[in-house]
């Protein structure tokens with residue numbers, strides 16, 4: 413397990429040269445917020461961190477319910493039974509096993525590793541613009557219909573789940589990269605993913621955290637390039 417700190421953001425990574433997975437802990441003044449919990453190995457590390465910082469875990473936010481972002485939840489809820497479980501209402505539906513699409517949504521298939529899971533924690537369906545601690549919820553649909561990102565104005569930290577991948581180069585969700593194709597292949601709508609990435613460009617970001625890959629500093633120029641690459645692919 414690798415743990416790295418960027419301002420108030422801790423990145424926890426189970427490193428594999430094929431498929432690295434990250435979970436994040438954001439440190440608030442009086443508590444911690446966990447973002448994604450792909451594997452159960454993160455739980456022990458989060459417990460250690462919460463002891464070290466002497467702060468309770470108040471929220472766990474799931475950016476989207478793919479297995480590699482929520483696979484450790486059973487272990488997590490045993491260890492932290494008082495935490496509030498946060499997910500967008502839209503992706504909460506997917507987590508509950510409903511893979512249907514609404515009429516006004518892009519009619520592509522919802523992809524990726526999904527499993528219905530029993531959540532014992534109090535569930536909060538977060539809305540766009542809402543703040544979880546100091547982290548603001550941003551709609552970054554595309555990878556899934558209800559994917560969300562979290563942003564702090566104050567520390568300029570942005571955590572996007574799989575809306576962007578940084579392992580072996582920055583790519584927008586839906587851009588299937590040869591060296592790391594998995595998030596691309598698991599993406600629902602490339603058009604939506606581009607619109608979401610464009611929205612992210614308006615933010616002042618110092619640290620970009622993604623589900624797969626290292627934290628990237630001042631990523632906007634690279635994000636813009638990735639948007640253009642995916643646009644060109646779609647045109648062809």
Ligand SMILES: [Zn+2]
Pocket residue numbers: 476478481524555574595598
């Ligand atoms: Zn995913």
